[in-house]
Amino acid sequence: MTIDSEILRSLRTNKAGSVSGADLSQRLNISRAAIWARIEEMRALGYDIEASPHRGYTLLDSPDLLHADDLLSRLDESQIIGRDIRVFQNTTSTNDIVEKLARDGVDEGAVVFAESQSLGRGRRGRQWTSPAGKGLWFSVLLRPSLTPQAVTKLTIASATALARAVRNVTTLSPEIKWPNDLLIAGKKISGVLTELAAELDHVRHVILGIGINVNMTESDFPKALRPTASSLRIQSGSLINRPEFAAEVLRQLDIDYKRVTNGHFHEVVEEWESLSCTLNREVEIQVGDRTIIGRAESLDQDGALLVRSQHGRLERVIGGDVSLRKTLAKDI
Amino acid sequence: MTIDSEILRSLRTNKAGSVSGADLSQRLNISRAAIWARIEEMRALGYDIEASPHRGYTLLDSPDLLHADDLLSRLDESQIIGRDIRVFQNTTSTNDIVEKLARDGVDEGAVVFAESQSLGRGRRGRQWTSPAGKGLWFSVLLRPSLTPQAVTKLTIASATALARAVRNVTTLSPEIKWPNDLLIAGKKISGVLTELAAELDHVRHVILGIGINVNMTESDFPKALRPTASSLRIQSGSLINRPEFAAEVLRQLDIDYKRVTNGHFHEVVEEWESLSCTLNREVEIQVGDRTIIGRAESLDQDGALLVRSQHGRLERVIGGDVSLRKTLAKDI
Numbered sequence: 001m002t003i004d005s006e007i008l009r010s011l012r013t014n015k016a017g018s019v020s021g022a023d024l025s026q027r028l029n030i031s032r033a034a035i036w037a038r039i040e041e042m043r044a045l046g047y048d049i050e051a052s053p054h055r056g057y058t059l060l061d062s063p064d065l066l067h068a069d070d071l072l073s074r075l076d077e078s079q080i081i082g083r084d085i086r087v088f089q090n091t092t093s094t095n096d097i098v099e100k101l102a103r104d105g106v107d108e109g110a111v112v113f114a115e116s117q118s119l120g121r122g123r124r125g126r127q128w129t130s131p132a133g134k135g136l137w138f139s140v141l142l143r144p145s146l147t148p149q150a151v152t153k154l155t156i157a158s159a160t161a162l163a164r165a166v167r168n169v170t171t172l173s174p175e176i177k178w179p180n181d182l183l184i185a186g187k188k189i190s191g192v193l194t195e196l197a198a199e200l201d202h203v204r205h206v207i208l209g210i211g212i213n214v215n216m217t218e219s220d221f222p223k224a225l226r227p228t229a230s231s232l233r234i235q236s237g238s239l240i241n242r243p244e245f246a247a248e249v250l251r252q253l254d255i256d257y258k259r260v261t262n263g264h265f266h267e268v269v270e271e272w273e274s275l276s277c278t279l280n281r282e283v284e285i286q287v288g289d290r291t292i293i294g295r296a297e298s299l300d301q302d303g304a305l306l307v308r309s310q311h312g313r314l315e316r317v318i319g320g321d322v323s324l325r326k327t328l329a330k331d332i
Numbered sequence: 333m334t335i336d337s338e339i340l341r342s343l344r345t346n347k348a349g350s351v352s353g354a355d356l357s358q359r360l361n362i363s364r365a366a367i368w369a370r371i372e373e374m375r376a377l378g379y380d381i382e383a384s385p386h387r388g389y390t391l392l393d394s395p396d397l398l399h400a401d402d403l404l405s406r407l408d409e410s411q412i413i414g415r416d417i418r419v420f421q422n423t424t425s426t427n428d429i430v431e432k433l434a435r436d437g438v439d440e441g442a443v444v445f446a447e448s449q450s451l452g453r454g455r456r457g458r459q460w461t462s463p464a465g466k467g468l469w470f471s472v473l474l475r476p477s478l479t480p481q482a483v484t485k486l487t488i489a490s491a492t493a494l495a496r497a498v499r500n501v502t503t504l505s506p507e508i509k510w511p512n513d514l515l516i517a518g519k520k521i522s523g524v525l526t527e528l529a530a531e532l533d534h535v536r537h538v539i540l541g542i543g544i545n546v547n548m549t550e551s552d553f554p555k556a557l558r559p560t561a562s563s564l565r566i567q568s569g570s571l572i573n574r575p576e577f578a579a580e581v582l583r584q585l586d587i588d589y590k591r592v593t594n595g596h597f598h599e600v601v602e603e604w605e606s607l608s609c610t611l612n613r614e615v616e617i618q619v620g621d622r623t624i625i626g627r628a629e630s631l632d633q634d635g636a637l638l639v640r641s642q643h644g645r646l647e648r649v650i651g652g653d654v655s656l657r658k659t660l661a662k663d664i
Contacts, residue, residue, distance in 0.1 A: 148483075148530070151532060196530050
């Protein structure tokens with residue numbers, strides 16, 4: 001914990017709503033003058049902190065910016081995901097940064113946010129639009145004890161976690177399109193790019209690259225995406241406080257990561273299945289050059305999708321582009 | 333192809349055994365003086381090249397050193413593996429170098445050799461002894477169109493290729509211990525470390541890190557390894573010409589890589605099964621914290637080992653440490 005995050009945590013969690021300089025000074029073991037200097041710096045960043053001779057410091061408002069100390073101050077210290085948070089104003093791609101951290105041996109749980117990405121990417125090198133200040137573009141470093149085969153579990157778990165975070169912070173109820181796109185009213189709100197480095201039988205690290213369209217308006221999307229992409233703001237009609245939402249996302253990701261690593265993946269699967277708009281539907285999945293057409297039946301124990309093909313065969317699909325087929329006349 | 337590799341190729345493949353400076357000059361489109369200068373440099377490296385006014389240049393002997401141009405000159409230009417060869421005198425680990433090349437977008441088929449490695453590694457971060465000038469320590473960059481699940485195929489294919497290379501260059505007939513250790517007289521001659529970078533459903537690149545104990549004597553091995561490790565020299569009683577052997581290894585790896593990528597993996601499996609000392613044996617496999625005991629029955633279509641456990645269940649194993657169990661009294 002840094003001093004700034006301790007101060008913000010104290011201001012947020014103190015029941016009286018205010019904390020005196022003397023209290024903070026004692027708790028953090030630095031002078032009252034040093035506390036005052038930190039508060040002044042936070043004010044310069046946009047934090048509205050009132051100082052009263054009687055009540056001490058009161059946090060009236062926080063700016064909508066991603067600030068590592070602020071995010072840290074909102075999380076429980078027992079969390080793995082988010083125990084190390086770094087924020088960049090602009091990067092090529094947050095996955096690139098986290099890959100460097102991974103190679104440098106940084107512990108799992110490190111999270112890198114960027115206010116904007118110049119080369120944000122989706123699966124298979126596709127572009128991901130990430131305009132400044134409008135979304136959450138971030139990557140999480142994990143070092144789970146899993147085989148490469150079982151990394152699908154993390155992909156499934158990222159979807160349930162993101163869906164809960166959206167429900168907890170907004171009035172919206174996203175559906176999940178396999179494996180982990182969140183959809184609201186049929187439009188894509190978020191996507192996850194899962195990258196891994198492994199030996200044959202065990203994973204060295206996994207990087208979850210997550211993009212969530214938070215406060216984007218229609219005009220923030222390239223024209224070609226407007227029919228299929230949307231944001232929480234467009235769908236809910238109100239601006240979302242990004243730091244508050246970011247902290248909730250990290251909290252929920254931490255919960256589901258622990259469900260995977262502690263052997264409770266079946267709970268994740270149940271939740272995923274209840275939110276899925278893919279199961280029990282006719283789907284068309286593009287896997288490389290191959291197209292699989294059939295009925296999505298369930299997830300298997302590793303989170304792969306089991307599809308009953310037209311020929312009656314059960315196919316196990318671990319990735320690809322799913323499209324839901326229009327309901328056939330005979331099904332009505 | 334470089335000029336040096338073209339010269340060496342000409343000297344090696346010309347039926348008369350010799351090539352005139354005029355011929356080389358015309359073929360390579362450089363002056364006879366430039367040819368002479370190249371020849372002088374090669375002589376300085378240890379190439380015994382005779383120059384006769386009548387017959388031209390004759391290659392009498394090559395030094396036992398790894399030299400990129402020499403290796404290139406021995407390979408067919410249609411090979412994928414080895415079309416880009418780099419030799420380092422000393423590195424931490426050739427896999428590290430190839431990982432950097434992979435990130436820089438270098439094409440598949442690049443091979444990095446090192447005369448010695450200071451941090452040569454085996455699976456799960458284990459040390460790999462790689463003394464200078466005594467073995468082949470190298471890594472191959474591949475970019476196959478495979479799922480992470482199917483990378484086991486490459487591991488299996490590397491073993492059949494190495495076994496053929498040893499048979500073609502020595503009088504030895506190695507066995508394969510699953511997945512890809514070569515054994516001679518029960519002792520380990522080579523090992524392969526397979527590392528991959530992937531998205532969930534497709535591989536970005538695979539690095540095969542290969543170590544072959546070629547000309548090591550007993551004293552080149554740490555004492556602890558002597559009961560279980562050996563070299564081609566110890567087993568055959570004669571020194572192996574490393575560049576000649578290295579070229580043969582790359583040729584055979586190329587053949588089996590193409591068998592995998594062209595849909596002929598079943599041929600590799602058949603060959604692997606005929607050389608295996610693991611199949612139809614009672615085995616004990618350490619997979620992380622778990623021990624699987626049972627009878628190794630066969631490889632599945634991706635190259636995973638199918639083991640019939642003591643409880644009659646068929647287990648699919650993709651990695652781990654295999655030990656062969658002593659034949660039980662009841663089996664005799």
